[in-house]
Amino acid sequence: GENVEQHPSTLSVQEGDSAVIKCTYSDSASNYFPWYKQELGKRPQLIIDIRSNVGEKKDQRIAVTLNKTAKHFSLHITETQPEDSAVYFCAAQNTGNQFYFGTGTSLTVIP
Amino acid sequence: DAGVIQSPRHEVTEMGQEVTLRCKPISGHNSLFWYRQTMMRGLELLIYFNNNVPIDDSGMPEDRFSAKMPNASFSTLKIQPSEPRDSAVYFCASKNRMGVGSPLHFGNGTRLTVT
Numbered sequence: 001g002e003n004v005e006q007h008p009s010t011l012s013v014q015e016g017d018s019a020v021i022k023c024t025y026s027d028s029a030s031n032y033f034p035w036y037k038q039e040l041g042k043r044p045q046l047i048i049d050i051r052s053n054v055g056e057k058k059d060q061r062i063a064v065t066l067n068k069t070a071k072h073f074s075l076h077i078t079e080t081q082p083e084d085s086a087v088y089f090c091a092a093q094n095t096g097n098q099f100y101f102g103t104g105t106s107l108t109v110i111p
Numbered sequence: 112d113a114g115v116i117q118s119p120r121h122e123v124t125e126m127g128q129e130v131t132l133r134c135k136p137i138s139g140h141n142s143l144f145w146y147r148q149t150m151m152r153g154l155e156l157l158i159y160f161n162n163n164v165p166i167d168d169s170g171m172p173e174d175r176f177s178a179k180m181p182n183a184s185f186s187t188l189k190i191q192p193s194e195p196r197d198s199a200v201y202f203c204a205s206k207n208r209m210g211v212g213s214p215l216h217f218g219n220g221t222r223l224t225v226t
Contacts, residue, residue: 031211031212032211032212034214034215036217042219043202043217043218043219043220044154044202044217045217046214046215046216049214051212089154093211093212094211095211096167097142097159097161097166097211098156098159098167099144099156099215101153101154102153103153104153104154
């Protein structure tokens with residue numbers, strides 16, 4: 001099956017700086033990669049996703065890049081704000097309709 | 112759209128008792144997933160359904176856990192008997208078509224505490 005690894009597990013940045021979270025996957029058949037943000041005590045919510053036929057996608061301060069050859073994808077948050085503080089999960093979906101989640105990154109934005 | 116609806120939000124029960132968690136997926140979604148979240152193990156897939164049919168229950172911890180989806184708008188996850196190690200947040204999620212490329216939509220979860 002698929003194995004998704006996520007790094008780092010914790011990340012602290014100063015407000016206004018950029019944050020980068022990286023994930024790798026093992027199954028070359030995986031072709032959909034969503035990112036979720038989970039605030040304390042709340043549900044995971046989709047913030048951005050990318051399909052395998054695209055190398056990069058951007059939505060305001062958030063961007064995701066995908067390198068299919070190397071089997072890794074990354075989340076980039078620019079101009080971080082305190083409300084970006086949360087746990088972020090990457091995921092990979094293979095042809096079997098299952099989602100495989102990374103172990104999460106706890107991001108703290110220091111005002 | 113009300114989103115995925117789970118009940119109860121919190122459940123506290125004693126070891127040995129039966130627990131039933133409920134989920135109503137987003138209308139029109141035909142895939143439903145049950146996840147368990149703990150600090151130690153993160154998000155674990157327990158079981159998922161396509162068109163009300165269980166497809167993969169390999170994540171169900173043991174026979175104490177069972178899940179049903181009697182129709183397209185309702186699913187239950189039952190634990191009988193419950194144990195302290197079952198304490199976790201249980202999320203239900205749905206998506207709108209089979210196959211790849213549509214995201215999961217999560218409910219608000221049920222926080223289960225077994226004493």
